[in-house]
Amino acid sequence: MGAQVSSGGLLLLAMLLLPLAGALAVAPMRSAPSTAKATALAFALAELVFAALAWRAFEPGAGRLQLGLSVEWIPEFGARFALGVDGIALVMIALIGVLVPIVMGSSWEEKLPEGRTAAGFYSLLLTMQSMMVGVFAATDVFLFYLFFEVMLVPMYFLIGRFGGPRRQYAAVKFFLYSLLGGLVMLASVIGVFVVSSEELGQGTFDWATLVTIADDIPESVQIWLFLGFFLAFAIKAPLVPLHTWLPDAGAEAPVGAGVLLVGVLDKVGVYGFLRYCLPLFPDASRRLAPIVLVLAVVGVVYGALLAVGQSDMKRFVAYTSVAHFGFIALGIFAFSTQAHAGAVLYMVNHGISTGMLFIVLGMVIARGGSRAIADYGGVAKLAPVLAGMLLLAGLSLLSLPGTNTFVSEFLVLLGSYPRQPVFTIIATCGIILAALYVLWVYQRMMTGPLRGAAVLGDEEAPRQPALAGPGAATDPEATRRRAAAAFPDLSKREVGVLAPLVLLILLLGFYPQPVLEVINPSVEATMSEAGFTDPVGSTGGGQGGN
Amino acid sequence: MTEVLAAGGIAQYAWLLVALPAAGALVLLAGGRRTNGFGHLLGCATVLGAFGYGVALFVQTAGMPAEQRTRELDLFTWFGVQALQVDFGVRLDPLSLTFVLLITGVGALIHIYSIGYMAEDDGRRKFFGYLNLFVAAMLVLVLGDNFVTLYLGWEGVGLASYLLIGWHTARPSAATAAKKAFLMNRVGDVGLVLAIFLLWAELGTVQYAEVFARSGQIDGATLVAITILLLLGACGKSGQFPLQAWLPDAMEGPTPVSALIHAATMVTAGVYLIARCNPLYDLTATGRLVVASVGAITLMLGAIIGCAYDDIKKVLAYSTVSQIGYMFLAVGLGPAGYAFGILHLLTHGFFKAGLFLGAGSVMHAMHDEVDMRRMGGLARHLPVTFVTFGLGYLALVGFPFLSGFYSKDAIIEAAFDQGGAAGWVFGGTALLAAGLTAFYMTRLVLMTFFGRERWLGLRTAQNKEYRPHESPPVMWVPMVLLALGSAGAGYLLYSGELLTGWLEPSLGAVASVDASPIPHALVPWLTVAISALGALVAYLIVGRRSVPVARPHRVSLPVRAARAELYANAINEAVIARPGTWATRALVYVDNKGVDGLVNGTGALLGGTSGRMRRLQTGFVRTYALGMLGGSVLVVAMLLVVTF
Numbered sequence A: 001m002g003a004q005v006s007s008g009g010l011l012l013l014a015m016l017l018l019p020l021a022g023a024l025a026v027a028p029m030r031s032a033p034s035t036a037k038a039t040a041l042a043f044a045l046a047e048l049v050f051a052a053l054a055w056r057a058f059e060p061g062a063g064r065l066q067l068g069l070s071v072e073w074i075p076e077f078g079a080r081f082a083l084g085v086d087g088i089a090l091v092m093i094a095l096i097g098v099l100v101p102i103v104m105g106s107s108w109e110e111k112l113p114e115g116r117t118a119a120g121f122y123s124l125l126l127t128m129q130s131m132m133v134g135v136f137a138a139t140d141v142f143l144f145y146l147f148f149e150v151m152l153v154p155m156y157f158l159i160g161r162f163g164g165p166r167r168q169y170a171a172v173k174f175f176l177y178s179l180l181g182g183l184v185m186l187a188s189v190i191g192v193f194v195v196s197s198e199e200l201g202q203g204t205f206d207w208a209t210l211v212t213i214a215d216d217i218p219e220s221v222q223i224w225l226f227l228g229f230f231l232a233f234a235i236k237a238p239l240v241p242l243h244t245w246l247p248d249a250g251a252e253a254p255v256g257a258g259v260l261l262v263g264v265l266d267k268v269g270v271y272g273f274l275r276y277c278l279p280l281f282p283d284a285s286r287r288l289a290p291i292v293l294v295l296a297v298v299g300v301v302y303g304a305l306l307a308v309g310q311s312d313m314k315r316f317v318a319y320t321s322v323a324h325f326g327f328i329a330l331g332i333f334a335f336s337t338q339a340h341a342g343a344v345l346y347m348v349n350h351g352i353s354t355g356m357l358f359i360v361l362g363m364v365i366a367r368g369g370s371r372a373i374a375d376y377g378g379v380a381k382l383a384p385v386l387a388g389m390l391l392l393a394g395l396s397l398l399s400l401p402g403t404n405t406f407v408s409e410f411l412v413l414l415g416s417y418p419r420q421p422v423f424t425i426i427a428t429c430g431i432i433l434a435a436l437y438v439l440w441v442y443q444r445m446m447t448g449p450l451r452g453a454a455v456l457g458d459e460e461a462p463r464q465p466a467l468a469g470p471g472a473a474t475d476p477e478a479t480r481r482r483a484a485a486a487f488p489d490l491s492k493r494e495v496g497v498l499a500p501l502v503l504l505i506l507l508l509g510f511y512p513q514p515v516l517e518v519i520n521p522s523v524e525a526t527m528s529e530a531g532f533t534d535p536v537g538s539t540g541g542g543q544g545g546n
Numbered sequence B: 001m002t003e004v005l006a007a008g009g010i011a012q013y014a015w016l017l018v019a020l021p022a023a024g025a026l027v028l029l030a031g032g033r034r035t036n037g038f039g040h041l042l043g044c045a046t047v048l049g050a051f052g053y054g055v056a057l058f059v060q061t062a063g064m065p066a067e068q069r070t071r072e073l074d075l076f077t078w079f080g081v082q083a084l085q086v087d088f089g090v091r092l093d094p095l096s097l098t099f100v101l102l103i104t105g106v107g108a109l110i111h112i113y114s115i116g117y118m119a120e121d122d123g124r125r126k127f128f129g130y131l132n133l134f135v136a137a138m139l140v141l142v143l144g145d146n147f148v149t150l151y152l153g154w155e156g157v158g159l160a161s162y163l164l165i166g167w168h169t170a171r172p173s174a175a176t177a178a179k180k181a182f183l184m185n186r187v188g189d190v191g192l193v194l195a196i197f198l199l200w201a202e203l204g205t206v207q208y209a210e211v212f213a214r215s216g217q218i219d220g221a222t223l224v225a226i227t228i229l230l231l232l233g234a235c236g237k238s239g240q241f242p243l244q245a246w247l248p249d250a251m252e253g254p255t256p257v258s259a260l261i262h263a264a265t266m267v268t269a270g271v272y273l274i275a276r277c278n279p280l281y282d283l284t285a286t287g288r289l290v291v292a293s294v295g296a297i298t299l300m301l302g303a304i305i306g307c308a309y310d311d312i313k314k315v316l317a318y319s320t321v322s323q324i325g326y327m328f329l330a331v332g333l334g335p336a337g338y339a340f341g342i343l344h345l346l347t348h349g350f351f352k353a354g355l356f357l358g359a360g361s362v363m364h365a366m367h368d369e370v371d372m373r374r375m376g377g378l379a380r381h382l383p384v385t386f387v388t389f390g391l392g393y394l395a396l397v398g399f400p401f402l403s404g405f406y407s408k409d410a411i412i413e414a415a416f417d418q419g420g421a422a423g424w425v426f427g428g429t430a431l432l433a434a435g436l437t438a439f440y441m442t443r444l445v446l447m448t449f450f451g452r453e454r455w456l457g458l459r460t461a462q463n464k465e466y467r468p469h470e471s472p473p474v475m476w477v478p479m480v481l482l483a484l485g486s487a488g489a490g491y492l493l494y495s496g497e498l499l500t501g502w503l504e505p506s507l508g509a510v511a512s513v514d515a516s517p518i519p520h521a522l523v524p525w526l527t528v529a530i531s532a533l534g535a536l537v538a539y540l541i542v543g544r545r546s547v548p549v550a551r552p553h554r555v556s557l558p559v560r561a562a563r564a565e566l567y568a569n570a571i572n573e574a575v576i577a578r579p580g581t582w583a584t585r586a587l588v589y590v591d592n593k594g595v596d597g598l599v600n601g602t603g604a605l606l607g608g609t610s611g612r613m614r615r616l617q618t619g620f621v622r623t624y625a626l627g628m629l630g631g632s633v634l635v636v637a638m639l640l641v642v643t644f
Helices: A007-026 A033-057 A087-106 A118-137 A140-149 A152-162 A167-200 A207-214 A219-236 A245-252 A256-265 A269-278 A282-308 A313-332 A339-370 A384-397 A404-416 A421-446 A476-486 A492-510 A513-529 B009-012 B015-035 B039-062 B094-117 B124-143 B146-165 B171-203 B208-213 B219-239 B246-252 B255-264 B266-276 B284-304 B312-332 B338-365 B383-397 B401-418 B419-449 B473-507 B522-543 B557-563 B565-607 B610-618 B620-643
Strands: A066-074 A079-085 B071-082 B082-094
Touching: A007 A033, A007 A066, A007 A079, A007 A087, A033 A066, A033 A087, A033 A118, A033 B610, A066 B255, A066 B338, A079 A140, A087 A118, A087 A256, A087 A269, A087 A339, A087 A492, A087 A513, A118 A140, A118 A152, A118 A256, A118 A269, A118 B266, A140 A152, A140 A269, A140 B473, A152 A167, A152 A256, A167 A207, A167 A245, A167 B401, A207 A282, A207 A339, A219 A269, A219 A282, A219 B146, A219 B401, A245 A256, A245 A313, A256 A269, A256 A313, A256 A339, A269 A282, A269 A313, A269 A339, A269 A513, A282 A313, A282 A421, A282 B565, A313 A339, A313 A404, A313 A421, A339 A384, A339 A404, A339 A492, A339 A513, A339 B071, A384 A404, A384 A421, A384 A492, A404 A421, A404 A492, A404 B071, A404 B082, A404 B146, A404 B171, A421 B171, A513 B146, B009 B039, B009 B071, B015 B039, B015 B124, B039 B094, B039 B124, B082 B094, B082 B124, B082 B146, B094 B124, B094 B255, B094 B266, B094 B338, B094 B473, B124 B146, B124 B255, B124 B419, B146 B171, B146 B219, B146 B246, B146 B255, B146 B266, B146 B383, B171 B208, B171 B219, B171 B246, B219 B266, B219 B312, B246 B255, B255 B266, B255 B312, B255 B338, B266 B312, B266 B338, B266 B473, B284 B419, B284 B557, B284 B565, B312 B338, B312 B401, B312 B419, B312 B565, B338 B383, B338 B401, B338 B473, B383 B401, B383 B419, B383 B473, B383 B522, B401 B419, B401 B473, B401 B522, B419 B522
Parallel strands: none
Antiparallel strands: A066 A079, B071 B082
16 A cells, blocks of 8 residues: 545645644744744644634545545554544644634743743644644554654643643653553554454554454453553543542643643543544443443542632632543443534533633733632622633533533533433533532632732731731722732733634534534444444434443 | 414514624623713613514514414524434514513613613623623523523523622622522523433424424323423522522622512513423423422412511512412413413513512612611602502502402412312412512511601611612603503403413413312402401501511511521521532542542552652653653564564
């Protein structure tokens, strides 16, 4: 087999290489931070244009994998450098294209740790972007594995070099966890090759070929191979109890990296469930689904309860994500088209909403200098637009109808219900907890009288009335004015960063159908590859699945 | 089942009903301070426009034969996956049009009133933005042609309610009340969405038309589950037992909000939901019985607590809880009561909105004072408010030939008509609560408008004197109009079965099952007599004697229980809030120490000492690179072995 290259495939290749080129171009600009940022943003915007072109070139329903490119890579064991996308991968690549420029904008005035330069930060962001495109565009299992592992490196540096006070600890923990998952997955990757060589006489890593032989693999073998992939994906997603690295990594990561970590990188886990576990090991998926469903639903409730109890706002976001990944995993292992489409849409929406929440909280932290929720209070009075943005991000997080996330969460739950009523009912109760954690954080930080060390500054007057000057420090108006000076409302740059996210939240809330039309044919194909039929409204009529 | 036709004529633009207020909200909220100058006018104009268009639609529909009055208008696909198809579509039928007129009509009056009420508030423009958002969402709720758009409106009004209850952001109690309202509503929402999932699993559709046409295919037990889950949703939104505790707290919002959202429209959405789903409730006597029982419990509970409050708005709030209980009782009676539930909903919309606006006028005059013990003798100072409030009061207590007389009596009669034990229990409860209603409302009017001017010599919390004065015309004109409605609406709608006939295509004909243990002609006069008794007792207690400014603390057990809202909050606190807090804290501890500790412990074990750990960190990437290299060599080696 020689090289097969379509023009769309070249586009994907360009999307892989462009950010890398950008990273190389930006890295040397150590002494010119503004040039570095502007250059990086230019590359990210060009990448966004490419993403739009890829979206246009993709024809929903025309073929399982499109924009294909495949060249010989390691002929000895049939590994090819193969790229291509289905609807599921395409929406994730589009999400990357949208989020990276926004992340760059939000990091524009980030205070970097001593000795770190904007050039380093932005070139790492671009490297990260290239790796993320690669992991979603790979159609060769070995290539996928490679991106899956290499992706860790830029994120390790982003957290470990540019993060908060405990960045070293968080970065290493993140790395160790991912490494463990990756190694186990490697065993399964090799196993897949072995199995394919038994089935076909010649081993292959080609995803599309592997899907066709999936049914011939004995269930016992499938289960072992499944578990290897599953562990890696469950750490990445993450599912409870493998989640404990995420709060640390999310909390210590700089805001921009945190957005990419939770918004995109972790999605590789749930994406892997859907794109690798289900079509490659259908029997094992069916057999082990109850275990995954238990983990998913435990995650929904456990993540939400822990989010309620957090005192650090970035850890709070991380735990809400644990709950949301539970919803996505539920949708994937409920085996219905609606739930699958909902899960894929959820991946996109969660990236947008959590991204916005992270960025808004980053803006709060940039003003107050503290990550502790208790250090803030009554901010809505000082910065009403900022408060409104936090509320909007929060409402999207709790899946209010009219925001993007509602459609995906509703599809997941509605699609899961007919086959898994008990799990779905428990997960549905999670929407109460979601309202609780969002509104409680909003209430504590934004409403009430002005209070908290981060808002009032160090000279918190009421504590030491005796030392305060006559009338001056106790005067509420003076306090308010001082706090207002330290806590300005959103700047034009910040509004510009958030505006696209707000638009997307509302647009995808009321008109998600164009995105669903891209996703639908691919999840329908996944369903049939894995041998499932819909429990409700299926033309076949039979009860598939378990 | 009436046939559903495609909407034509002016009905093709029915989306305008929602689009107008939605556009208003968008302009006012996104426009920021630039729109401060005209914000209130734009806010009123969009709702008035929607009202005008609603009237035109109503006239058009009323001119059609009854079987052509149910029409649908498809707009666009919201989301669709395989067999699931959720559209934005408008269902125009007598039921939804009735609500359109109520929402936009009363809504427009309250918008106009708010121009005056909120004149001193810096955020008036934003307030109108939120009000417009509410009206748009409420119209989505009643106009949607499927359960998912209903849910969209349902949560949309919940959001508007949340924003407006928490309007005074600096007041911690307002923020707490707003959150509580949203959370208790979410508990109900779980019921509503689960009902939708069940309908989907059973019928494979979420469209009203298809669900109602094929509801007979659902087996009995599932149908009971669906109807009870829908009821749970309705209870959350309408402040019905056991989810009633948020509604009185919602009075933290500005008074126009209480009038529009927490009295006339949003809180009646639960009644709408059950009436809308009448084809489902028709099929299950058990489901109906649960609805009626919830209504009966709530109407009693609200009336009892209403007797004990001194806060003028909270008395009205519990009155709302109680009156919606009447509506639930009515729709729980099935075909015998659906239309009467809607009738009471409409008359209540007039008189309760009027009462709240009147209370707002009193507060406006009294520096936002809500404690009736600090009022008294205000009739002389606020003549227009007194007269309009008085009409609303008479309508609520069921004074003969005013609107409450017709609508409440119709429900009590229908309840007795059930016959047997159910008839006695439901009818008797409703009758008794009518007496309590007269008691607490008379007490309220006496304490506020009559007696000694107890505010003389008192000062507000801000140390100001009370100087009661009548509100400006922009406020009292809406009050007058609502008072006229309170007086006349009942007769107009009830006589000649005007409303029941109009609603027939949506709710079916009123099926009276005359099994009443007491003669029909007697019921209205029995109600009047019991109400008069309640009013008399109130007069003897607060009218003849002077009311102490300080609240008496040595009170009887029932009064204490009523003041504690029959311990609903205490129970919530003890059963849900406190154990929840403990559980959360424990989990955070376990997650940090247990789950994480396990992993870190393993790490430490592997690394030996913490010093080693640190060394591992500094050289980590190099180590990893080496590891990867080694690993890759291993992989290639293994693959080569396998291939050859």
